[in-house]
Amino acid sequence: xxxxxxxxxxxxxxxxxxxxxxxxxxxxxxxxxxxxxxxxxxxxxxxxxxxxxxxxxxxxxxxxxxxxxxxxxxxxxxxxxxxxxxxxxxxxxxxxxxxxxxxxxxxxxxxxxxxxxxxxxxxxxxxxxxxxxxxxxxxxxxxxxxxxxxxxxxxx
Numbered sequence: 001x002x003x004x005x006x007x008x009x010x011x012x013x014x015x016x017x018x019x020x021x022x023x024x025x026x027x028x029x030x031x032x033x034x035x036x037x038x039x040x041x042x043x044x045x046x047x048x049x050x051x052x053x054x055x056x057x058x059x060x061x062x063x064x065x066x067x068x069x070x071x072x073x074x075x076x077x078x079x080x081x082x083x084x085x086x087x088x089x090x091x092x093x094x095x096x097x098x099x100x101x102x103x104x105x106x107x108x109x110x111x112x113x114x115x116x117x118x119x120x121x122x123x124x125x126x127x128x129x130x131x132x133x134x135x136x137x138x139x140x141x142x143x144x145x146x147x148x149x150x151x152x153x154x155x156x
Contacts, residue, residue: 032097034105038124038131042107045122046092049111053079053089060122064132079138086140087114095119095142103127104134110142117142 041063048056054076061067083089095108103126111118119142123135 032099034097035102035126035131038105038126041124041131042122046109046111049092050089053083060133060136063124063130064134075136082118082138082140083113086116086118089113092120111138116140 041060045056045060048059057072057076057079061072090112093110093112095110096106097108098106100106105124107120107122107124109120109122111120118138118140121135121137122133124131125134126132
Protein backbone atom coordinates (compact mmCIF):
# COMPACT_ATOMS: atom_id res chain seq x y z
CA UNK A 1 0.00 0.00 0.00
CA UNK A 2 2.89 2.38 0.81
CA UNK A 3 4.37 1.67 -2.60
CA UNK A 4 1.06 2.40 -4.33
CA UNK A 5 0.77 5.78 -2.60
CA UNK A 6 4.39 6.61 -3.48
CA UNK A 7 3.84 5.66 -7.12
CA UNK A 8 0.64 7.70 -7.31
CA UNK A 9 2.43 10.70 -5.77
CA UNK A 10 5.28 10.44 -8.26
CA UNK A 11 2.85 10.12 -11.18
CA UNK A 12 0.88 13.15 -9.98
CA UNK A 13 4.04 15.24 -9.76
CA UNK A 14 5.10 14.09 -13.23
CA UNK A 15 1.69 15.00 -14.68
CA UNK A 16 1.82 18.45 -13.10
CA UNK A 17 5.28 19.05 -14.58
CA UNK A 18 4.09 17.92 -18.01
CA UNK A 19 1.10 20.24 -17.93
CA UNK A 20 3.32 23.20 -17.00
CA UNK A 21 5.67 22.33 -19.84
CA UNK A 22 2.75 22.05 -22.22
CA UNK A 23 1.46 25.44 -21.18
CA UNK A 24 4.85 27.02 -21.77
CA UNK A 25 5.26 25.42 -25.21
CA UNK A 26 1.76 26.43 -26.27
CA UNK A 27 2.78 30.08 -26.49
CA UNK A 28 1.67 31.34 -23.11
CA UNK A 29 3.95 34.13 -22.02
CA UNK A 30 5.72 34.01 -18.71
CA UNK A 31 5.14 37.01 -16.46
CA UNK A 32 8.43 38.60 -15.48
CA UNK A 33 8.46 40.97 -12.54
CA UNK A 34 10.76 43.95 -13.09
CA UNK A 35 12.25 46.11 -10.37
CA UNK A 36 10.09 49.24 -9.98
CA UNK A 37 13.10 51.57 -10.23
CA UNK A 38 14.15 49.96 -13.51
CA UNK A 39 10.65 50.11 -14.97
CA UNK A 40 10.49 53.80 -14.07
CA UNK A 41 13.75 54.42 -16.00
CA UNK A 42 12.32 52.71 -19.09
CA UNK A 43 8.95 54.47 -18.83
CA UNK A 44 10.63 57.86 -18.42
CA UNK A 45 12.84 57.16 -21.42
CA UNK A 46 9.80 56.63 -23.66
CA UNK A 47 7.97 59.64 -22.21
CA UNK A 48 10.97 61.80 -23.09
CA UNK A 49 11.33 60.11 -26.49
CA UNK A 50 7.83 61.23 -27.43
CA UNK A 51 8.71 64.92 -27.19
CA UNK A 52 12.50 64.91 -27.65
CA UNK A 53 14.46 61.87 -28.82
CA UNK A 54 17.69 63.72 -28.09
CA UNK A 55 16.70 64.31 -24.47
CA UNK A 56 15.64 60.69 -24.12
CA UNK A 57 19.14 59.59 -25.19
CA UNK A 58 20.73 61.99 -22.70
CA UNK A 59 18.44 60.65 -19.98
CA UNK A 60 18.95 56.93 -20.57
CA UNK A 61 22.72 57.28 -20.95
CA UNK A 62 22.97 59.41 -17.79
CA UNK A 63 22.85 56.14 -15.85
CA UNK A 64 26.24 55.13 -17.28
CA UNK A 65 29.13 57.58 -17.69
CA UNK A 66 31.19 55.19 -19.86
CA UNK A 67 30.05 56.85 -23.08
CA UNK A 68 31.69 59.94 -24.52
CA UNK A 69 29.77 63.03 -25.66
CA UNK A 70 30.89 62.29 -29.23
CA UNK A 71 29.42 58.79 -29.07
CA UNK A 72 26.13 60.17 -27.78
CA UNK A 73 26.02 62.91 -30.42
CA UNK A 74 26.62 60.31 -33.17
CA UNK A 75 23.82 58.16 -31.75
CA UNK A 76 21.45 61.15 -31.53
CA UNK A 77 22.23 62.12 -35.15
CA UNK A 78 21.63 58.57 -36.36
CA UNK A 79 18.36 58.33 -34.41
CA UNK A 80 17.14 61.68 -35.72
CA UNK A 81 17.96 60.69 -39.31
CA UNK A 82 16.00 57.46 -38.81
CA UNK A 83 13.04 59.33 -37.31
CA UNK A 84 13.05 61.70 -40.30
CA UNK A 85 12.55 58.61 -42.47
CA UNK A 86 10.00 56.68 -40.40
CA UNK A 87 7.81 59.59 -39.37
CA UNK A 88 6.36 60.80 -36.08
CA UNK A 89 6.32 58.69 -32.93
CA UNK A 90 3.00 57.13 -31.92
CA UNK A 91 3.67 54.73 -29.05
CA UNK A 92 5.91 51.98 -27.74
CA UNK A 93 4.74 48.40 -27.23
CA UNK A 94 6.66 45.87 -25.18
CA UNK A 95 7.83 42.88 -27.24
CA UNK A 96 9.63 40.98 -24.48
CA UNK A 97 11.54 41.17 -21.24
CA UNK A 98 14.26 38.65 -20.44
CA UNK A 99 16.22 38.27 -17.23
CA UNK A 100 19.38 36.27 -16.72
CA UNK A 101 19.26 37.20 -13.05
CA UNK A 102 17.89 39.96 -10.86
CA UNK A 103 20.87 42.10 -11.94
CA UNK A 104 20.77 41.81 -15.74
CA UNK A 105 17.55 42.60 -17.62
CA UNK A 106 16.84 42.90 -21.36
CA UNK A 107 13.90 44.85 -22.83
CA UNK A 108 12.72 44.81 -26.43
CA UNK A 109 10.11 47.33 -27.60
CA UNK A 110 8.27 47.88 -30.85
CA UNK A 111 8.30 51.65 -31.29
CA UNK A 112 5.50 52.68 -33.60
CA UNK A 113 6.07 55.58 -36.00
CA UNK A 114 3.79 56.83 -38.77
CA UNK A 115 5.54 55.06 -41.66
CA UNK A 116 7.13 52.00 -40.06
CA UNK A 117 8.11 50.51 -36.71
CA UNK A 118 11.49 50.56 -35.05
CA UNK A 119 12.75 48.10 -32.47
CA UNK A 120 14.53 49.39 -29.40
CA UNK A 121 16.55 47.01 -27.26
CA UNK A 122 17.80 48.10 -23.88
CA UNK A 123 19.85 46.02 -21.46
CA UNK A 124 20.39 47.11 -17.89
CA UNK A 125 22.88 45.93 -15.31
CA UNK A 126 22.80 46.48 -11.57
CA UNK A 127 26.37 46.08 -10.26
CA UNK A 128 25.58 47.56 -6.84
CA UNK A 129 22.61 49.66 -5.74
CA UNK A 130 21.69 51.42 -9.01
CA UNK A 131 20.72 50.30 -12.49
CA UNK A 132 22.95 51.34 -15.38
CA UNK A 133 22.34 51.13 -19.08
CA UNK A 134 24.53 48.30 -20.33
CA UNK A 135 23.50 48.12 -24.01
CA UNK A 136 21.25 50.19 -26.25
CA UNK A 137 20.29 49.55 -29.87
CA UNK A 138 17.59 50.49 -32.29
CA UNK A 139 16.87 49.08 -35.75
CA UNK A 140 14.19 48.77 -38.38
CA UNK A 141 14.51 45.05 -39.15
CA UNK A 142 11.87 43.67 -36.80
CA UNK A 143 9.45 43.23 -39.72
CA UNK A 144 12.03 41.30 -41.75
CA UNK A 145 12.69 38.98 -38.81
CA UNK A 146 8.97 38.38 -38.36
CA UNK A 147 8.60 37.59 -42.06
CA UNK A 148 11.63 35.28 -41.93
CA UNK A 149 10.18 33.39 -38.95
CA UNK A 150 7.18 32.49 -41.12
CA UNK A 151 9.28 30.76 -43.75
CA UNK A 152 8.49 27.12 -44.39
CA UNK A 153 11.79 25.83 -42.97
CA UNK A 154 10.86 27.23 -39.54
CA UNK A 155 7.48 25.50 -39.54
CA UNK A 156 7.30 21.93 -38.22
